[in-house]
Amino acid sequence: MQRAFRQTGEWHIPRYDEAARTIARLAASGLEPIITRFIPDPAENGSWSSYYDRWHSMRLDPDDPIWDIELPGIEATGSVDLPTFSKWGQELAERIPVGEEIILTGVATDCCILATALGAADAGRYVTVVGDACAGQSDAAHDQALSLLELLSPMINVVNSDTVPR
Structure with a gap:
């Protein structure tokens, strides 16, 4: 939930604000969010260079404010920052034990959510994707x-926010 996806531009997500409102409602109900951010690696190793050739306007410094969290009602401190689509990695693995559940919300469903869900499921975590968030x-x-994610049930389940246990 970063400025890069909220503002007008190549990576704009049209329903960003709708998802943000649902995420804020879930957080207000007692779910404690783990904030993650996509932060580009200036080295652009391997295929990342070709990726940024396509999305040249996003070839920005990792400290550029475009990568800031824009999630009204939620204070974003201590984020997990990775230069990959998937945010699943050592830091989340340490917070969420094997066999436990991770609840995913955010943008973009067809990129970071999909990649993170697959990584977490591969690592033995149950994944709940809140579709309207x-x-x-x-x-x-x-x-x-x-x-696609629904095909992987019971490892990955897709739910609506009104059915998320609090």
Whole structure:
């Protein structure tokens, strides 16, 4: 939930604000968020260089304010920052034991949510994706990503925010 996806531009997510409101409501109900951020690696190793050739306007310094969290109602401190689509890695693995659940919300459903869900499931965590607390590059891309994730039940479950246990 970063400025890069909220503001107008190449990575704009049209339903960002809708997802942000749902995430804020979930956080207000007692769920404690772990904030994650996509932060580019200036080295652009391997295929990342070609990726940024396509998205040249996003070839920005990791400290650029475009990477700041924009999630009204939630204070973003101590984020997990990675230069990859998936935010699953050592830091989240240490916080969420094998066999436990991670609840995913955010953007983009068809990129970071999809990649993180797959990584966490591969690592033996149960994944719950809150569909209405996510948004994609388009409604079609969002729906397609959720449909793919639903195929992996019971490792990955897709739910609506009103069914998330608090």
